[in-house]
Amino acid sequence: MSTPLTDIAVDPGAGPESESVAIAARTPLELFWRRLRQDRVAFAGLVFVVLLILMAIFAPLLVKLFGIPGPNTQNAQALDDFGTPTGPSSVHLMGVDQLGRDVFSRVIYGSRVSLEAALLSTFFAVTLGTIVGMVAGFYRGWIDTVLSRTLDVMLGFPSLLLGIGLASACSFGNGCLGGLIKPGLTVVIVVIALAAFPYIARIVRGQVLSLREKEFIEASRSLGASDLRTIFREILPNLVAPIIVYSTLIIPQNILFEASLSFLGVGVQPPTSSWGQMIGDASGNFGEVWWYMLFPGVALVLTVLAFNLIGDGLQDALDPKGDR
Amino acid sequence: MGVLLLIISAITFLIFYALPSTDPAQLRAGRSGSPELIASIRHNLGLDKPIYVQYYRYVKGIVLHFDFGFSYQTDAPVRQQIVDRLPATISLTVGAVILWLTLAFPVGIVSAVKRRSLVDRAAMGGALLAISAPVYWLGLVALYLFSNDIGQFKIFDGAGTYVPISQNVGTWFSSLLLPWMVLAASFAAFYARLLRSSLTEVLHEDYIRTARAKGLSERTVILRHGVRAAILPLVTVLGLDIGILLGGAILTESVFNIPGIGRLAYDAIKASDYATIQGTVLFGAFFIIVANLIVDIAYAVVDPRVRY
Numbered sequence: 001m002s003t004p005l006t007d008i009a010v011d012p013g014a015g016p017e018s019e020s021v022a023i024a025a026r027t028p029l030e031l032f033w034r035r036l037r038q039d040r041v042a043f044a045g046l047v048f049v050v051l052l053i054l055m056a057i058f059a060p061l062l063v064k065l066f067g068i069p070g071p072n073t074q075n076a077q078a079l080d081d082f083g084t085p086t087g088p089s090s091v092h093l094m095g096v097d098q099l100g101r102d103v104f105s106r107v108i109y110g111s112r113v114s115l116e117a118a119l120l121s122t123f124f125a126v127t128l129g130t131i132v133g134m135v136a137g138f139y140r141g142w143i144d145t146v147l148s149r150t151l152d153v154m155l156g157f158p159s160l161l162l163g164i165g166l167a168s169a170c171s172f173g174n175g176c177l178g179g180l181i182k183p184g185l186t187v188v189i190v191v192i193a194l195a196a197f198p199y200i201a202r203i204v205r206g207q208v209l210s211l212r213e214k215e216f217i218e219a220s221r222s223l224g225a226s227d228l229r230t231i232f233r234e235i236l237p238n239l240v241a242p243i244i245v246y247s248t249l250i251i252p253q254n255i256l257f258e259a260s261l262s263f264l265g266v267g268v269q270p271p272t273s274s275w276g277q278m279i280g281d282a283s284g285n286f287g288e289v290w291w292y293m294l295f296p297g298v299a300l301v302l303t304v305l306a307f308n309l310i311g312d313g314l315q316d317a318l319d320p321k322g323d324r
Numbered sequence: 325m326g327v328l329l330l331i332i333s334a335i336t337f338l339i340f341y342a343l344p345s346t347d348p349a350q351l352r353a354g355r356s357g358s359p360e361l362i363a364s365i366r367h368n369l370g371l372d373k374p375i376y377v378q379y380y381r382y383v384k385g386i387v388l389h390f391d392f393g394f395s396y397q398t399d400a401p402v403r404q405q406i407v408d409r410l411p412a413t414i415s416l417t418v419g420a421v422i423l424w425l426t427l428a429f430p431v432g433i434v435s436a437v438k439r440r441s442l443v444d445r446a447a448m449g450g451a452l453l454a455i456s457a458p459v460y461w462l463g464l465v466a467l468y469l470f471s472n473d474i475g476q477f478k479i480f481d482g483a484g485t486y487v488p489i490s491q492n493v494g495t496w497f498s499s500l501l502l503p504w505m506v507l508a509a510s511f512a513a514f515y516a517r518l519l520r521s522s523l524t525e526v527l528h529e530d531y532i533r534t535a536r537a538k539g540l541s542e543r544t545v546i547l548r549h550g551v552r553a554a555i556l557p558l559v560t561v562l563g564l565d566i567g568i569l570l571g572g573a574i575l576t577e578s579v580f581n582i583p584g585i586g587r588l589a590y591d592a593i594k595a596s597d598y599a600t601i602q603g604t605v606l607f608g609a610f611f612i613i614v615a616n617l618i619v620d621i622a623y624a625v626v627d628p629r630v631r632y
Contacts, residue, residue, distance in 0.1 A: 153331050160574055161605055164593050165339060256458050260575060263460055264590065279461050283579065286464050287474030297461035304456035312452070 035317035042313020048306040056111040063109075069102045071109040071273045095291035097281065103292055106273040107299050113274040114303060117185060117258035121192035122251050128193065129200025130243060134231055136201070137208025148205070151198040159195040163257065164266050166191050184269045192257050196250050203246055204239060211235050241318045248311035252304040259300055275300045330383070332609045336602055337379050382602070393599040395592075402603035405588060411488055413584035416507065416576065417569040419500055421562075424508035424515060429551075431512075432519025436554075437546060439524060447516065454513035463506045463579035470502060484581035503580040507573060511565065515558060523554040552626070559622050567615025571608025 036042060055062060063071075094103035136147040166187065211217065212235070220234045259276030261267030263283075268274040275296040282293035382393060393402055431451070435444040468474065471482030485499040526532065527550055535549045536542075572586030581587075585604055592600035 153328060153335070157332060157335075157605075157609060161572065161589055161593075161608055162339075164574070164590065165336075165601060165605070252456065259458055260460070263458070263575070264578070266593075276458070279458075279464065283460070283464055286468055290468055293461075293464050293468070297458070297465065300461065301453070301457045304458075305453060308452055308456055 032317050036313055039313040039316065042309050042317075045306040045309030045313065048302070049310065052111055052303060052306070053115060055108060056115050059108050059112060063105050066104070068105045071101065071106045071271075094295045095289070097278070097292045098285075098289070103278075103295055106278060107275070107295050110273045110275040110278065110296060110299065111303070113185065113262075113268050113272060114255050114258060114300070117188050117192065117268075118251050118255040118307075121189045121196065121254050121258075122247055124189065124193035125196035125250065125254075126200055126243060126247050129197040130204050130236075130239065132197070133201040133204025134208050134235060134239075137205040138212055138227070138231055138235065140209075144205070147201075151201055154194075154198045155202075160257075160260065163191040163195055163261055164264060166194075184272070188258050188261055188267045191261070192254050195257065196254060199250070200243070200246055203242060207239055207242060208235055211238055245311070245315050245318055248307065248314050252307040252311065255300070255304050255307065328613055329606065329610060333383065333602070333606050334379065336605045337382065393603070395597055395600045402600050405600060406585060406603055406607055409583060409585050409588045411490075412486060412582050413570060413572060413577070413586065415489060415496065415500055416503055416573055416582060416584060417566060419504040420507040420511065420569070421566060423504050424512035425562075427508065427512035428515035428519060432516040433523060433546065433551060435516065435520040436523035436527065444520075448520070451513035451516050454509045455517075457510065458575075459506060459510060460575045460579045462509060463503070463576060466502055466506050467579070483579065486580070486582045500582075503576055503582060506580075507569075507576045515561075518558055518561065519551075519554060522557050523550055526550050526554045529553075556623070556627055559626055560619055563615040563619035563622065564612065567612040568608070570611040570615075572604060 036046075063069075094107065096102055097106070132147055132151070136144040217230060217234055220230050225234070258267060259274070259279070262274040262276035263280040265277070265280055268277055270277065278296040279293055279300075282289065282296075286293040394400065395402055395405060398405075431447050435447050438444050466480075467483055469476055470479045472478035472480065473482040480502040481495075481499045482502075485495070487495045487499060489496040523546075527546075532545060532549055535545045540549075570585075572584060572589050574586035574590050576582070577584045577586040578590060585607065588600065589604035589608075591597075592604060
């Protein structure tokens with residue numbers, strides 16, 4: 001019984017001085033940041049992702065710091081007499097692959113591809129999806145019908161199959177559409193963005209349909225605001241929360257999508273190292289050389305997990321109904 | 325539905341006609357094909373006709389004779405190829421669906437009822453981990469650990485051991501055990517999470533309080549009143565997921581070397597075998613559309629408020 005009392009007495013925040021401090025209104029952003037900070041798991045995910053981004057940016061520096069060979073340096077000495085790669089050792093922390101390349105170094109460099117592909121494709125998907133969704137939801141009528149049916153068709157498409165098809169058509173030779181789309185990372189980003197944007201567009205459309213009936217939209221229009229102004233200055237700010245949540249939720253999916261394409265050999269082209277491609281390379285002889293399969297996969301899982309944790313945390317933090 | 329399929333077929337046609345930089349006739353003629361041979365192949369396949377003629381012929385074949393054309397590589401009718409590969413894909417899908425639902429339901433319900441408990445946290449943490457792991461990597465790790473050829477603990481049949489159910493039921497079952505588990509893992513996790521959040525929301529509803537006030541047992545309240553309403557969002561995704569998987573579980577099939585639709589599509593893409601690509605994409609789209617239709621009907625069955 002006595003503990004609560006001492007708590008109050010000790011707590012400096014409850015002192016009279018602090019009460020006299022003017023109570024500042026908290027902006028939604030501050031509230032959101034506080035809720036996110038309290039979510040330790042999501043915060044851990046955020047820290048991991050920040051570290052990962054730093055690792056991707058400073059990959060060459062890191063490799064030098066650890067004193068390991070670059071991602072494409074082939075070291076025949078690391079293969080044994082039969083040409084079988086050697087496993088983790090003090091020289092090669094994660095072993096080497098069948099060409100004698102250091103797996104640790106390739107895992108570090110692989111983060112560049114994963115992040116670049118996932119973040120850029122998400123950015124394009126969200127931009128395109130938001131614009132299409134806003135136009136469809138705002139204008140309704142035949143514009144909405146045409147756009148929505150198009151989205152239906154795109155959602156009805158087996159997206160991985162489409163991705164493989166597009167990527168493989170564009171990945172050999174000089175690319176496709178007369179060399180407009182070059183093989184490699186660009187194709188992967190385009191494919192993922194195309195596959196992901198209909199989901200965003202649908203969600204945004206649904207939100208806009210209900211937003212456009214609100215009084216403040218009517219007010220904006222009665223003041224003579226143009227459609228463009230209404231859409232971008234009145235409606236868009238109200239879409240920020242759901243867009244952020246869905247963006248963070250599709251980033252991990254996009255990372256996995258890139259890895260799948262590269263795993264199947266139609267994504268990022270060698271010798272650029274990508275985690276999915278490394279797993280694909282290893283799938284032939286992982287019975288003996290497990291390290292080449294294991295480490296890129298662990299990196300992939302941890303990265304996707306971290307983004308998922310952030311996504312979950314953001315969803316909770318931005319959801320006014322959440323009881324947490 | 326027909327219109328949707330027509331549009332999808334047209335787009336597929338356009339993509340695989342306009343984009344590739346390789347010539348299918350040349351691929352088929354082989355490395356030493358003479359120009360005359362290539363020209364004659366092109367003529368035989370109708371590839372020298374304008375694109376709309378090719379497309380018209382293709383659609384006419386499907387509508388009139390249910391004919392998807394012939395594989396550029398093997399000469400086998402595409403329809404026959406798909407029919408041959410279908411049992412493997414259906415086996416994989418059905419087994420995995422059963423497995424993931426039996427896993428997801430208890431986990432999701434317990435997590436929702438005992439929210440924020442240790443069980444809930446452990447289950448949801450595990451679920452998030454399972455969602456984050458790519459299925460092919462999980463498959464490779466599972467093979468490395470448990471397959472009886474290269475595995476460290478020789479428990480399950482390894483990759484490439486699939487036999488049709490008509491040949492030997494026992495071997496069929498044991499060869500699919502590992503693929504089922506690997507494929508079901510991330511789905512089970514996803515469904516458990518979905519059920520948890522949906523059920524949590526439902527349990528706050530007024531009619532749940534009414535049901536409790538009536539003196540119903542907690543078990544009846546949760547299962548009959550709670551879960552019944554909470555499975556609605558699951559029905560939607562389940563339909564779509566089954567549709568997508570029937571169209572080919574490309575990654576799982578390629579890791580475990582199961583001769584299903586997914587492998588067929590993948591091999592066809594690698595070989596620029598357009599007729600087969602067309603067939604498999606259309607087929608996959610068909611399943612997704614049918615699944616959507618079934619979902620709509622299932623809604624009416626599950627949710628008494630929906631009337632048509």
